[in-house]
Amino acid sequence: MTRLYDRNPRYSAVDGTVLRGWSAAAAALPAGELILAVDGPAALDWATAARDLAAAFSAQGRTAHLLDLRTHEADWDTVLERTGDAPGAPDTDRYYLPLSQSPLCDLYSELPRAERPADGVLIVHGPGAALVGHDVLWYADLPKRYAEAAIAAAELPVGVNLGRHREPGDLRRLFYADWPMTDAHRDALAPRVDRWLDLQDPAAPASIDGTALRATLAELARGPVRTRPYFNSTPWGGQWAVRELGFEPEGGNTALGYELIAPEAGVLVGDDADAQVELPFQLLCVLHPEEFLGREVHARFGTSFPIRYDYLDTVEGGNLSLHLHPREEYMRGHFGWPYTQHETYYVTAHEGDDPRVHLGLQQDADLALMRKQVEAAIERGEEMDVERFVQSHPSEDGRLYMIPAGTPHASGTGNVVLEISATPYLYSLRFYDWLRKDAAGNSRPLPYEHGFANLDARRQGTDVTRDLIQEPRTLREGTGWREEVIGQLDEMFYEVRRLTIEPGSDGASDDTEGRFHILNVSAGAGVVIETADGRTHDLAFAETLTVPAAVGVYRVRPLGDRPVHVVKSLVS
Known part of the structure; x- marks a missing residue:
């Protein structure tokens, strides 16, 4: 029996059940006086979460005391310096940062000493709460898409970034400093978390105890598993996934479909939609690397899941930006990611009279002139003659277009591309974006200097069709x-x-x-x-x-x- 695309694939919990609500979680806490550490990402509404948890304890006759770890943050200049983003440095890159290797303790001037209360529960809460001495550890999570969307839409301008809970959000810091730091911290805690909370519904969070969490992940690591998909909207986005897959994006189009992008992917666990937690896919790699990845893959990539799948939907949309991705030495040296961003486009569907895929340089392309046209587009809004420099190929259903790092490329309008790529996904070195503006009238960032520094001039002429558009x-x-x-x-x-x-x-x-x-x-x-x-x-x-x-x-x-x-x- 066939079925339609499932936007919410779900798996049963093992050796436990998913609870719903603050009261249910509070009731599961051991009796007696104790220190409860509630750790998690910066993007949570920590003040409200702590207040609601305290109210749940009070309703059950337990006194709750609060310690907000964020009140011990170091000053912002110190946080920047400790995380590789020193203020005013002459070599500061306004687009990117090297992936931060800093521990979460670098956010704080000094970690407080928590004393077990004479009565009730002391709730130490905020990013890094596990760093403070505690009796019980909970991890309160919010999938990464919430922070990214909130900053992009300016809906949650305050409290999204680590170390700056009273200041506006910053995507650059989120991607390259906050997420690497939070992920490393979360992964280290996974073997000993006593309860995992999913705060997508902050008034009634879903939760699962640590034993069931780990038993469920152990079971999922041994069998086929699908992550929860979602789509982002962008100015170039299309309508195919709206029509064919049933998505209803707030932004009005289904541009970028996250099928399996490991750093952001989640697996839904629970018996029904009213009681489910979304667990980070990455925890499967962290807790069961050899079973999940394989021994040789684990030895090569550590706990990083190295391949990603996503959709690029430009049906009734526009061309993607002309861009490329960093070559291996540059990726390691400038951005700190241990492997590079090779990509492929597999055309699942196309519409329109003449959909195209832009890929590879024209034979003997004049790169100096290309740079001049890129700069003229940015500085004076002049159109770039893309096909003077970059080849344009007919888009064919079922055809794979290979895009090694350093190769300029873009999917044209009218395509549904399944992008099968190396996992790094935050380093699109853009040259040209067809003079588009966003909803606020701003041009998209175009880090073209990085792009030209990575441009592989060998990928030109007939070598492109021979090597990068292969016959099965x-x-x-x-x-x-x-x-x-x-x-x-x-x-x-x-x-x-x-x-x-x-x-x-x-x-x-x-x-x-x-x-x-x-x-x-x-x-x-x-x-x-x-x-x-x-x-x-x-x-x-x-x-x-x-x-x-x-x-x-x-x-x-x-x-x-x-x-x-x-x-x-x-x-x-």
């Missing part, structure tokens, strides 16, 4: 199915394949062979994944699934009465 090559086949390699380059650490499975067949056999697989249904009704230990997981059109390394042998069975295409990627 059959890898293996069986009755009613075949697997093709559709994209592989020696310089890229992952490859992209495609399974074609005929309706009514027994499907394709496969084996993770000790490294995770990612699957996406790019055409047809869907498939069912069957593992050797008896698990099953269905996957509908446009959905993305991770098959952990620990799965081993599995089978992909087709659904519906048409051939099914399943795009697959893995670390080579």
Whole structure:
């Protein structure tokens, strides 16, 4: 039986249940006088959360005392200096920061000494609360999309950034300082958190105790799992995912679809939508790296999940910006990410008379003139003749366009692109954005100096079509199915394949062979994944699934009465 795209895939909790509300969480706290540390990201409304938790304790006859750790923040200049963003430094980059390696204790002038109260509960709350001596540890979470959207929309101008809870939000700090610091801190706490709280509904948060949290993640790390998808809106965004997948974005279009971007992805756990927690996907890699990633992948990438899947929807939208991504040495030296940002575009669908993919340089492109046109567009609003410098290729359904780091590219209007890429995703070095303005009338940031510093002039002329727009090559086949390699380059650490499975067949056999697989249904009704230990997981059109390394042998069975295409990627 086939079904429609599921925007809220959900998995059952193991060895516990998801509770709802502050009262339920408070009632689960051990009796007696104790110090409760409630840690979490800066973007939470900490004052309200602490007040509501204290009220829940009071209603149960327990006295609650509050200690807001944020009142011990160091002055802002000290925070900047400690996190690699010294004020007034001559080499300050207004677009990016090296990924911060600073611990959360750098936010504070001095950590307070908490004394266990003579009566009731002392609630130490705020980012880094676990750094203060405590008896019980809770982690209160809010998915990252909330902070990013709030800053972009200026809906939550105060309290989003670490170390600056009374000041306006800053995306640059959020991406390159706050998130790396918070993630490292959260990951270190995961083995000992006593309760995990999801504050997407701050008045009635969902929560799960630490034992059930870890048991559930252990179970998910051994079987196929899908993350909760969502779409961002941008000035170039389209309407395909609105029509085809049922999304209703507040911004009016479905530009960027987060199918599986590990640093921001979440997995929904609970029996129903009224009692579910969204757990960070990253915790699967942190707590079960070899089972989930595979031994060799873990040795190479640590606990970083190295491949991402997202959609770029420009149907009834506009061209993406002309941009490229940092080459490996530059990525390490300037931005601090240990591996680079190779990408591919797989065209899932297209509309319009002549949709295009911009990719690679024209033969003997005049890069000095290209720089002049880029600067003229920025400084004087003059149009850039993009195709004078960058090739334009017809967009074909089912075609993969490979984009090694340093290669200029853009998806044109009318495309639905499944972007299969290395995980780093915050380093789009843009040259040109078609003179677009945002809702406030501002131009998009264009860090073109970084772009030209990374431009790979070798990717030009006929070499582009030969190397980057490859013809499928059959890898293996069986009755009613075949697997093709559709994209592989020696310089890229992952490859992209495609399974074609005929309706009514027994499907394709496969084996993770000790490294995770990612699957996406790019055409047809869907498939069912069957593992050797008896698990099953269905996957509908446009959905993305991770098959952990620990799965081993599995089978992909087709659904519906048409051939099914399943795009697959893995670390080579």
